């Protein structure tokens with residue numbers, strides 16, 4: 001047997017509040033950390049491009065000078081210039097140029113330099129060789145960050161223009177930021193994330209008491225509404241009991257019997273609420289039946305019975321007008337259906353009859369048989385169960401009847417001779433269990 005999950009409305013509200021605040025803190029901290037990281041990267045790229053462009057222009061000028069002095073080829077002049085250019089290989093504060101590739105627009109082949117002191121220089125060279133040679137256009141430069149072997153590197157394509165301002169060379173440069181620079185970046189990101197968490201946390205601490213007060217007020221307001229709705233429900237049941245020959249006790253008992261069967265079947269709190277509403281309002285449609293039929297002590301004529309049957313549709317007409325009562329529809333509309341299809345108003349049979357209506361039918365007939373009425377004495381429990389048993393598979397769902405039979409005697413002893421106030425008190429406990437405390441129907 002399983003039980004419905006129940007948490008209080010207040011606990012539910014607190015849980016949502018704490019979860020949302022935690023999610024908001026993490027989301028804002030992550031967003032800001034990413035933004036700071038990207039800003040740091042951009043700042044580093046700009047510093048690197050500015051730093052490198054000057055050195056590259058000197059390197060190109062020196063290469064051209066060597067080439068014109070010695071009438072050698074570009075390749076040997078380039079490598080000699082590289083060797084001379086200590087500046088490029090000096091480790092500075094920001095980092096170090098670890099790869100340079102020169103190439104001419106539209107001409108295959110390239111000259112490259114790789115800093116072999118770098119532990120992963122081969123990975124850098126292979127990666128760069130695999131890349132296409134971009135030609136972004138005169139005076140345009142491209143820079144980006146990339147990761148090779150888990151190391152953060154900066155890559156730039158810088159066009160070198162000649163005296164006529166035409167692009168004479170493209171250079172691809174890879175720059176490895178120094179450890180202090182990377183640590184500084186990471187520190188900035190961490191500082192930003194921690195700063196945001198601190199700000200959001202402080203804001204939360206300040207706002208939390210205000211929000212909790214609001215939640216408490218809203219919860220109290222909501223519970224007052226539920227209480228008012230339950231009172232209206234009870235009143236409507238009482239109104240119809242005043243009109244026909246039934247009593248308040250019948251409404252209380254039939255609801256308690258039905259709830260206890262449903263609990264054995266492991267129904268959830270939402271279904272329990274529908275069952276309680278339906279049980280209270282099952283005969284609400286009788287309000288539309290004239291007294292000479294409703295209160296008639298003799299047997300109804302066929303014509304009168306047809307009119308009496310209309311109380312089901314009158315009841316549906318009433319409950320479906322209310323959003324809060326609409327889920328009583330299953331019991332109100334199906335409480336006179338029979339398992340063999342010989343009930344009314346639809347003649348629905350078997351499992352096509354809503355489960356709540358099948359449960360209620362057993363509770364309703366048992367209580368009608370065992371209750372006193374102005375026109376009859378109450379039947380004993382054993383005799384009533386005998387009648388129910390004879391209607392197994394015809395009137396009642398056999399599985400539900402079996403569940404009820406298993407606990408019928410103890411329920412009869414518990415409820416049959418209880419006073420109205422006692423029954424009402426137990427019913428209020430049930431309502432508290434499934435209405436006031438039941439926040440399971442709410443969604444985030």
Ligand SMILES: [Fe+2]
Pocket residue numbers: 282283311335336
């Ligand atoms: Fe009815």
